[in-house]
Amino acid sequence: MKTKVLLVEDDSDFGLILKQYLELSNFEVSWFQNPADVVEILDSDFSFNIGILDIMMPNIDGFSLAKIILKEKPNFPLLFLSAKNQKIDRLTGLKIGADDYISKPCDPEELILRIKNILKRVSPATLESHFKIGTYTLEAEKLLLTHPNEKVRLTIREKELLLYLLKQNNQTIKRDDILNQLWETNDYFTGRSLDVFISRIRKYFRHDEQIKIQSIRGVGFEIDFPV
Missing domain, CATH: 1.10.10.10 (Winged helix-like DNA-binding domain superfamily/Winged helix DNA-binding domain)
Known part of the structure; x- marks a missing residue:
């Protein structure tokens, strides 16, 4: 069974590239450009193994979306993406409860490795x-x-x-x-x-x-x- 990834990224070009790379790496990806659409499925069709959230998004930023998700799914693994590499972003994400953080533009291979490391830590075998x-x-x-x-x-x-x-x-x-x-x-x-x-x-x-x-x-x- 493929790992189901929730990808929330409003940049259409970067989101498409990331989705395709993840799928080539044998992940099943659900890509949302509007964070509000993710909120709507929290009570019904939320069967993902890990979430990748961009921070800088309109209407609902990645930090706010993470708080909403973790309130309903407190054990859900999250990784933040950001075009900025500022200390305040990184520390804010960790305080919210993120498992990792990677700056854009990111090396897709590094992202895959970080995802696998997070999933390894939550695997029942470990x-x-x-x-x-x-x-x-x-x-x-x-x-x-x-x-x-x-x-x-x-x-x-x-x-x-x-x-x-x-x-x-x-x-x-x-x-x-x-x-x-x-x-x-x-x-x-x-x-x-x-x-x-x-x-x-x-x-x-x-x-x-x-x-x-x-x-x-x-x-x-x-x-x-x-x-």
């Missing part, structure tokens, strides 16, 4: 089971972090990072090791992306003071998860 972390429970297959006072729905990237931190518990972890393992690069933007994810994970664990993710300047992080 999902872990239950973990106790202090007073929290992580249900990785459901992307759910539970505390008696709160339930948090994780993004795929958050779950991936949290599982990596768990495996390195009670150790000092180098930033470069995390970036190379999870992002497969360690440039400025991915480094800032890591900071966003670490900040969010710290916030999720705010109900248990024993759980510590301490930053070590110039090195990385020291992890203490009571398990």
